[in-house]
Amino acid sequence: MVKINGKEMDIAGQNLLDYLKEAGYRPERVVVERNLEILAREDLGSITIEEEDTIEVLEFMGGG
Amino acid sequence: MENSVYHFTIDKTLYKDKGEQKMEDKFVLGGKEFNSRFILGSGKYNLKLIEAAVKQGGAEIITLALRRANTQESENILDYIPKGVTLLPNTSGARNAEEAVRIARLSQAMGCGNFVKVEIMRDTKYLFPDNYETVKATEILAKEGFVVLPYMNPDLNVARDLQSAGAAAVMPLAAPIGSNKGLATKEMIQVLIDEIDLPIIVDAGIGKPSQACEAMEMGAAAVMANTAIATAGDVPEMAAAFKLAIEAGRKAYLTGMGRVLARGGSASDPLTGFLR
Numbered sequence: 264m265v266k267i268n269g270k271e272m273d274i275a276g277q278n279l280l281d282y283l284k285e286a287g288y289r290p291e292r293v294v295v296e297r298n299l300e301i302l303a304r305e306d307l308g309s310i311t312i313e314e315e316d317t318i319e320v321l322e323f324m325g326g327g
Numbered sequence: 328m329e330n331s332v333y334h335f336t337i338d339k340t341l342y343k344d345k346g347e348q349k350m351e352d353k354f355v356l357g358g359k360e361f362n363s364r365f366i367l368g369s370g371k372y373n374l375k376l377i378e379a380a381v382k383q384g385g386a387e388i389i390t391l392a393l394r395r396a397n398t399q400e401s402e403n404i405l406d407y408i409p410k411g412v413t414l415l416p417n418t419s420g421a422r423n424a425e426e427a428v429r430i431a432r433l434s435q436a437m438g439c440g441n442f443v444k445v446e447i448m449r450d451t452k453y454l455f456p457d458n459y460e461t462v463k464a465t466e467i468l469a470k471e472g473f474v475v476l477p478y479m480n481p482d483l484n485v486a487r488d489l490q491s492a493g494a495a496a497v498m499p500l501a502a503p504i505g506s507n508k509g510l511a512t513k514e515m516i517q518v519l520i521d522e523i524d525l526p527i528i529v530d531a532g533i534g535k536p537s538q539a540c541e542a543m544e545m546g547a548a549a550v551m552a553n554t555a556i557a558t559a560g561d562v563p564e565m566a567a568a569f570k571l572a573i574e575a576g577r578k579a580y581l582t583g584m585g586r587v588l589a590r591g592g593s594a595s596d597p598l599t600g601f602l603r
Contacts, residue, residue, distance in 0.1 A: 268395045287398035292405060294393075294436045299429075301436045319395065321433055323404050325377070326392025326417055327368030327504065327531075327553030 266317045275316070280308040283320065293322050352581065354549055356388075356526060357442060357474030357495045359413060363387045364543065365573045366415065366528065367566065368553020369404060376562045377407045384566030390415045390444060390551070393434050405439075415476065417444040424463035431468050443468060444498065444530075445477040454504040458485040462492055469493025478530055481515035486523045496525050498551065501542065502532025505554040509538040513545070520546040536565075536572030543576025544584065 264271045267286075274282055279302075283290050295302045296319040302310065312318070354361040367386035369377055381389060389412050391404060408414070416434035421427035424447065431443040445468065447460045456478050462485065465477045474495045479485055481499035489497055499516050502508035510516065511532060520527045526548030533539050539550040550573055559565035 287401075288396055289401065289403060292403040293396045294433050296433060301433055303436070304438070319433075321393050322396040323391040323414075323416065323434075323437065323439075324394045325369040325371065325374070325404055326419055327370040327390055327551075 265312055265314065268318070268320055274312055275314040277312050278308065279310040279312055279318075282312060283307065288320055289322075293320050295320050352577070354526070356476075356549075361387045361413075363570070363573075364549040364577055365539075365566075365570055366390065366530075366549055366551035367556070368551060369408075370553050371557035372562050374402060374404055374407045377404065378409055379563035380556060380566040381409055381412055383563040383570070384556070385570045386412070386566070388413045388415050388442075390417050390553070391434075392417055392419050393430055393437075394420075413442060414439045415442045415444050417446045417478075418464070419446050419448075421445075421447045421464075422449055423447060423457070424460045424467065427460070427464040428467050431464075431473060432471075435473070441472060442474045442476065445475055456480055456500070458482060461485075462488045465489055465494050466492035469495075476528065481512045481519055483515075483518050483522055486519050486525075490523060490525055494525060496528050496548065497523055498528045498530040500531040501529050501538070502534075504531045506532050507534025507555055507558070508532050509534050510541060513541075516542070516547070517545055536568045539569055540572040540576035540579075543573050544579045546580050547576075549573075 265274050280290060290307060298317055354364050363385045365384055365386045366388045367384050368390045389408055391414055393416055418427040418430040421430055427445050427447050435441055445461055445464050447457045448454055449457050458480050461477045461479055465475045468475045469492055476496050476498055477489050477494050478498045486497050497519060499519055502511040516529060528549045528551055529542040529547045530551040533550055533552045534555045542550050552569055556562055556565045
């Protein structure tokens with residue numbers, strides 16, 4: 264299983280950028296961390312999600 | 328100079344001769360120049376109001392938080408922030424230096440600059456910042472080239488440590504976050520303003536324009552406000568009110584405040600030529 268934003272998902276083998284788009288994220292508005300490593304936005308399309316990956320997809324929100 | 332009609336003495340040395348500087352009173356932070364000294368928080372109000380609040384408040388710096396992205400909403404706060412406004416992501420949610428550094432690096436990877444407001448909390452009731460962890464995170468991030476603005480509990484020794492650690496400014500709290508209680512830590516903030524050779528940005532707890540004005544009169548370099556505006560009757564109008572208050576306080580500070588008498592009064596009217 265793969266953990267994305269705390270949720271277990273069965274998505275190993277998928278292209279990361281394709282997954283983000285399908286799931287409804289806006290790749291140009293998020294930053295992605297995979298196993299505690301920050302991914303460059305331009306690399307998202309060349310990364311395959313692997314079994315046991317822990318991925319965080321983050322965005323800016325209102326805050327003080 | 329003796330004024331024979333009013334019988335008082337003006338000591339010009341009391342007044343800072345800032346006439347020249349007044350023309351270009353820039354707020355310099357991390358090598359960037361700003362005309363506004365109002366840092367606007369973007370939390371707790373509708374995204375659609377942000378642009379109006381930024382414009383009416385004249386804010387050139389806006390704070391943001393980094394959180395897990397939402398797949399249900401297509402709108403993003405960055406769609407609503409006018410171009411040219413400097414983004415100041417905070418590290419809220421961090422409970423120690425390590426978490427703050429992680430959040431700061433992720434925020435930087437968003438590609439919106441290298442400013443960061445370090446905000447580290449262990450306390451959930453008062454939301455007081457952890458000064459010790461804040462110094463640690465500031466040191467790491469400053470070395471990595473971030474413009475670090477640490478949110479802190481006002482303490483002179485910690486402020487000195489933050490300066491040594493490479494902070495670009497120090498952000499002491501006026502009162503607990505979101506409390507709108509005003510300058511509860513006034514005396515401590517004044518000490519920082521007097522002793523620390525960095526911009527002092529009063530952050531958290533400022534609840535109304537008069538309090539922002541007072542902080543600026545004291546010599547604060549800038550004021551940050553969020554909840555006071557987010558919970559106001561009209562968000563953009565309150566941002567406009569803060570703008571005026573901050574400008575008034577800054578102008579008063581630069582001008583030099585009128586003296587306070589130890590006792591008694593001093594006539595404002597001529598003391599001669601009475602109709603007897």
